[in-house]
Amino acid sequence: RRIVAVVPAAGVGSRMQADKPKQYLQIQGKTILEHSLNVLLTHPANIEQIILAVAPNDPYLKDFSFLNHPTICVIHGGKTRADSVLNGLKHIQPDKNTWVLVHDAARPCLTHTDIDKLFAIQDPNGAILATPAIDTIKRATENQQIQQTEDRNHIWLAQTPQFFPLDLLRDALQTALQQGLAVTDEASAMELAGFQPHLVSGRTDNIKVTRPQDLALAAFYLSQQNN
Ligand code: CTP
Numbered sequence: 001r002r003i004v005a006v007v008p009a010a011g012v013g014s015r016m017q018a019d020k021p022k023q024y025l026q027i028q029g030k031t032i033l034e035h036s037l038n039v040l041l042t043h044p045a046n047i048e049q050i051i052l053a054v055a056p057n058d059p060y061l062k063d064f065s066f067l068n069h070p071t072i073c074v075i076h077g078g079k080t081r082a083d084s085v086l087n088g089l090k091h092i093q094p095d096k097n098t099w100v101l102v103h104d105a106a107r108p109c110l111t112h113t114d115i116d117k118l119f120a121i122q123d124p125n126g127a128i129l130a131t132p133a134i135d136t137i138k139r140a141t142e143n144q145q146i147q148q149t150e151d152r153n154h155i156w157l158a159q160t161p162q163f164f165p166l167d168l169l170r171d172a173l174q175t176a177l178q179q180g181l182a183v184t185d186e187a188s189a190m191e192l193a194g195f196q197p198h199l200v201s202g203r204t205d206n207i208k209v210t211r212p213q214d215l216a217l218a219a220f221y222l223s224q225q226n227n
């Protein structure tokens with residue numbers, strides 16, 4: 001099969017409260033975006049192309065070291081993460097044998113081993129990295145009282161990458177967005193289309209850098225990696 005990656009990087013990073021979108025903040029001398037792309041670019045499976053979705057008129061991209069990389073194709077993202085990913089998918093030549101690996105620009109601590117685990121799954125519904133819930137999970141009422149405790153054994157926290165056949169994912173995202181449904185990851189669009197993607201046990205280190213304190217955490221996790 002042919003593998004193409006889509007990296008949504010068109011967000012503003014409001015929860016980070018920094019002076020620029022979080023994917024352009026530096027950790028250990030490289031931007032978060034560069035860390036995330038580097039893991040994909042150096043993976044031995046030869047990801048054929050990386051579609052990078054950025055905000056229209058993104059002023060930070062021009063100094064970006066990977067701009068002229070032959071594997072990277074920069075396109076415009078959309079209003080939500082799902083719009084950005086769908087725009088990316090529309091730039092890929094449709095082909096029955098193509099699978100897409102979608103990975104958040106804001107997850108710089110991904111490793112090749114994580115990607116290998118996803119690629120090893122032979123499930124036509126696709127697969128996502130996720131971790132089992134550690135804390136006890138409470139469902140809340142409108143006024144923040146406990147309605148009930150969920151069975152933690154069946155709760156997983158979704159990460160990226162998420163890996164799907166291109167044609168199925170494009171149709172699923174398009175339908176979900178047309179119906180105005182909130183899809184915060186690719187798997188949720190696939191679920192709405194009737195598929196049951198596989199959960200692949202990932203690492204809790206693969207954080208989505210979201211809040212200011214996540215920068216130090218990501219720096220620590222990156223410093224612990226040996227590749
Ligand atoms: N993203 C995107 N297009 C959007 C919104 C988000 O490509 N319209 C990307 C972000 O750049 C990020 C990933 O989707 O790499 C995950 O989103 P999130 O962590 O929510 O990033 P932001 O939306 O930028 O942050 P916040 O929600 O705090 O504003």
Ligand code: MG
Pocket residue numbers: 011
């Ligand atoms: Mg967001």
